[in-house]
Amino acid sequence: MAKFDLNDDSVAVIIGSxxxxxxxxxxxAQRGIKSVVLEAGKRFGLEDIExxxxxxxxxxxxxxxRYSGGGWHGAVNHPTLPTWIVKGYxxxxxxxxxVALRFKDFEFKTRTTYGAIDGANVEDWPIDLEEMIxxxxxxxLKMGVTGKTTGMPHLPWxxxxxxxxxxCRRTGRSDYRSGPMAINSVERDGRPACxxxxxxxxxxxxxxxxxxxYTELPRAEETGNCEVRTEAMVLKVxxxxxxxxxxxxxxxxxxxxxRQKARIVCVAGNSIExxxxxxxxxxxxxxxxxxxxxxxxxxxxxxxxxxxxxAVMPEKVHMYRGTSVAGxxxxxxxxxxxxxxxxxxxxxxxxxxxxxxAAFLEPGNTGxxxxxxxxxxxxxxxxxxxxxxxxxxxxxxxxxxxxxEKDQYGLPVPIVSKTPHNNDYEMTAHMxxxxxxxxxxxxxxxxxxxxxxxxxxxxxxxxxxxxxxxGVVNAYGQxxxxxxxxxxxxxxxxxxxxCNPTLTIVALAIRQAEYIAQEMNARNI
Amino acid sequence: xxxxxxRLSQSREDRAGMSxxxxxxxxxxxxxxxxxxxxxxSLAQGAGLGEAESARLLRMVQDIYPHPxxxxxxxxxxxxxxxxxxxxxxxxxALQDGLARIEAKAQELFGVPYTDIEDPDARxxxxxxxxxxxxxxxxxxxxxxxxxxxxxxxxxxxxxxxSVEYGGxxxxxxxxxxxxxxxxxxxxxxxxVQK
Ligand SMILES: Cc1cc2nc3c(=O)[nH]c(=O)nc-3n(C[C@H](O)[C@H](O)[C@H](O)COP(=O)(O)OP(=O)(O)OC[C@H]3O[C@@H](n4cnc5c(N)ncnc54)[C@H](O)[C@@H]3O)c2cc1C
Ligand code: SF4
Numbered sequence: 001m002a003k004f005d006l007n008d009d010s011v012a013v014i015i016g017s018x019x020x021x022x023x024x025x026x027x028x029a030q031r032g033i034k035s036v037v038l039e040a041g042k043r044f045g046l047e048d049i050e051x052x053x054x055x056x057x058x059x060x061x062x063x064x065x066r067y068s069g070g071g072w073h074g075a076v077n078h079p080t081l082p083t084w085i086v087k088g089y090x091x092x093x094x095x096x097x098x099v100a101l102r103f104k105d106f107e108f109k110t111r112t113t114y115g116a117i118d119g120a121n122v123e124d125w126p127i128d129l130e131e132m133i134x135x136x137x138x139x140x141l142k143m144g145v146t147g148k149t150t151g152m153p154h155l156p157w158x159x160x161x162x163x164x165x166x167x168c169r170r171t172g173r174s175d176y177r178s179g180p181m182a183i184n185s186v187e188r189d190g191r192p193a194c195x196x197x198x199x200x201x202x203x204x205x206x207x208x209x210x211x212x213x214y215t216e217l218p219r220a221e222e223t224g225n226c227e228v229r230t231e232a233m234v235l236k237v238x239x240x241x242x243x244x245x246x247x248x249x250x251x252x253x254x255x256x257x258x259r260q261k262a263r264i265v266c267v268a269g270n271s272i273e274x275x276x277x278x279x280x281x282x283x284x285x286x287x288x289x290x291x292x293x294x295x296x297x298x299x300x301x302x303x304x305x306x307x308x309x310x311a312v313m314p315e316k317v318h319m320y321r322g323t324s325v326a327g328x329x330x331x332x333x334x335x336x337x338x339x340x341x342x343x344x345x346x347x348x349x350x351x352x353x354x355x356x357x358a359a360f361l362e363p364g365n366t367g368x369x370x371x372x373x374x375x376x377x378x379x380x381x382x383x384x385x386x387x388x389x390x391x392x393x394x395x396x397x398x399x400x401x402x403x404x405e406k407d408q409y410g411l412p413v414p415i416v417s418k419t420p421h422n423n424d425y426e427m428t429a430h431m432x433x434x435x436x437x438x439x440x441x442x443x444x445x446x447x448x449x450x451x452x453x454x455x456x457x458x459x460x461x462x463x464x465x466x467x468x469x470x471g472v473v474n475a476y477g478q479x480x481x482x483x484x485x486x487x488x489x490x491x492x493x494x495x496x497x498x499c500n501p502t503l504t505i506v507a508l509a510i511r512q513a514e515y516i517a518q519e520m521n522a523r524n525i
Numbered sequence: 526x527x528x529x530x531x532r533l534s535q536s537r538e539d540r541a542g543m544s545x546x547x548x549x550x551x552x553x554x555x556x557x558x559x560x561x562x563x564x565x566x567s568l569a570q571g572a573g574l575g576e577a578e579s580a581r582l583l584r585m586v587q588d589i590y591p592h593p594x595x596x597x598x599x600x601x602x603x604x605x606x607x608x609x610x611x612x613x614x615x616x617x618x619a620l621q622d623g624l625a626r627i628e629a630k631a632q633e634l635f636g637v638p639y640t641d642i643e644d645p646d647a648r649x650x651x652x653x654x655x656x657x658x659x660x661x662x663x664x665x666x667x668x669x670x671x672x673x674x675x676x677x678x679x680x681x682x683x684x685x686x687x688s689v690e691y692g693g694x695x696x697x698x699x700x701x702x703x704x705x706x707x708x709x710x711x712x713x714x715x716x717x718v719q720k
Binding site: 380 | 588589590591592594595645646649652653656657662665668669672673674679682683684685686687688689692693694695697698699700701702704705706707708709711714715717718719720
């Protein structure tokens with residue numbers, strides 16, 4: 001691995017090593033562009049992966065102080081855990097389940113499709129599906145996504161998904177399959193085929209699932225163009241008198257501060273930390289935070305309209321055996337205002353282990369007693385889904401800084417506020433109804449509805465917009481206000497779409513790398 | 526029967542209990558594990574509580590997660606021991622005070638000691654009065670870890686836990702149920718992804 005001097009001002013500094021940052025680092029490295037990746041978490045490897053829900057949660061989660069705010073149930077039930085995000089080499093791609101769906105056409109054009117919606121801040125992306133298709137294909141080849149682009153078959157169906165699929169068949173649905181997943185169904189790209197271990201969301205112990213931990217990051221390091229510094233928490237992005245960013249200040253594991261100079265800075269700390277960092281980097285020239293002339297930094301926080309449904313079947317299912325997200329139902333992903341809400345939603349089969357099931361079945365102080373205990377006795381007969389759908393951007397859903405409380409680095413603690421829109425309530429009711437109908441068709445004896453989990457999909461807090469007054473970055477993730485500052489993670493999203501975000505994060509990072517190379521060659525940055 | 530748990534509305538009591546809960550959820554999520562809980566417990570063996578208090582606490586953990594057909598008294602006793610041995614002075618005082626108030630409420634509502642109330646729903650209803658309090662949630666989360674995060678208990682719920690050391694479930698029943706049709710064959714799955 002390369003080593004760069006703190007005073008080397010020719011490097012790109014990338015903050016965060018997850019889906020966005022890890023991919024960008026490798027793409028730049030392969031193009032011969034030098035970078036320093038600063039990652040707040042530790043260096044993990046396959047040997048650190050355990051098949052144990054709480055052990056892995058404890059080992060790799062981002063547990064720095066954070067507060068939940070707004071009107072969602074988590075403000076009460078998960079007051080210090082608004083999100084479930086990883087802090088480590090590989091970021092949340094260690095935990096992620098591997099679902100790799102593309103946006104639909106209309107989901108890039110939500111303002112045009114849905115129209116103006118009261119209380120929401122819905123806008124169109126400055127890009128469309130047609131333009132994204134080649135980038136999606138590159139991302140699918142890179143990540144090894146089952147489906148037509150790679151020719152890799154989707155995964156075999158496990159018990160839990162077979163129950164869901166049969167319910168879909170009996171209720172006249174047609175779009176249910178065991179992919180696209182960024183999980184090898186055959187050996188590919190130096191990684192083995194899935195062994196149906198389960199525990200995908202605790203990290204894949206054999207590396208069948210794509211993660212930047214064992215693909216992009218080591219490959220970037222091998223080129224000699226990329227240095228990854230772990231346990232390096234970036235505190236502030238600095239700029240020169242001309243208003244161009246020129247360095248970042250970070251704390252190492254002993255709390256010592258260092259200043260790394262930079263030619264460009266790419267922020268990819270996930271949608272809470274990225275806007276927080278820009279806000280914390282306020283200066284006399286940029287009193288509201290970097291890149292924030294639109295006032296949109298930290299606003300429009302989206303995390304999908306979600307819930308869970310678990311159904312108890314008449315016979316054993318053992319849903320935890322095999323891939324955690326073993327199948328996807330796409331029949332409900334369309335926009336029809338007659339349903340009473342805008343946008344669509346997916347049902348994704350999701351197995352939880354007994355510990356997480358018992359914690360999330362009824363979160364909060366009331367989740368005990370006879371009904372909960374009885375439900376858990378049906379654990380081995382359960383199949384279930386995670387439902388996720390379009391979450392409309394709203395200005396009040398935001399990352400803000402706590403007025404007095406500081407974290408271990410002396411930085412204001414972030415408050416993550418989320419209040420559902422009426423659209424969410426309508427959609428969630430529909431999701432629960434659909435899921436129950438499907439499971440009842442296969443003979444479910446009980447159906448349990450779970451409220452949203454701490455958010456795993458976080459988007460929108462530095463959004464793209466063609467108009468610099470309405471968004472933070474342009475179509476390449478480049479800050480409207482500062483040409484050599486980029487946003488390279490899911491905080492760029494203008495809308496959430498119904499699907500999981502990571503394929504789109506990776507596609508955008510590949511596209512951004514090409515743009516950065518071109519702009520550097522042209523000496524524009 | 527279809528049971529549905531709906532979105533919880535935020536009561537006044539919930540808000541009041543919040544700061545305490547923040548602390549509790551943090552300790553919970555920051556990972557008190559059963560290993561450490563039960564490990565320390567075995568040293569202390571429930572020392573500190575009187576006989577009647579111990580009996581009340583034992584009844585309480587059984588009422589919090591009642592699995593009379595699945596678990597033995599010994600499983601619950603281990604949780605009682607863990608609650609006691611984990612408690613610092615403040616937590617221990619809060620526990621004793623809480624148990625006393627549960628007892629008083631039982632007398633007030635039913636005119637009998639808590640442990641003598643026969644109807645399990647009545648006992649649960651009684652405990653619901655205390656569910657937003659710190660001592661209660663402390664007992665509750667200790668019981669949670671002692672039961673649902675306890676590898677020795679998992680098989681009783683039909684959960685098999687870690688599988689990587691056995692080569693996953695690929696040859697161990699990941700797709701073995703017979704009450705619904707099998708999934709598509711490899712040939713069918715391959716055909717589906719041809720361009
Ligand atoms: C359990 C789980 C399941 C998921 N399943 C799916 C799925 O099936 N499909 C899907 O599409 N998505 C899934 N996701 C979401 C997916 O993981 C994220 O969308 C994706 O990883 C986000 O990429 P990112 O680059 O924005 O951030 P991350 O991958 O979270 O990486 C951010 C990194 O930045 C670091 N960082 C933050 N701030 C700083 C700082 N100031 N200085 C230095 N480093 C910093 C963090 O430590 C972290 O490592 C899942 C997530 C979880 C948690
Ligand atoms: S089921 Fe497959 S992808 Fe998931 S952890 Fe196991 S081997 Fe990895």
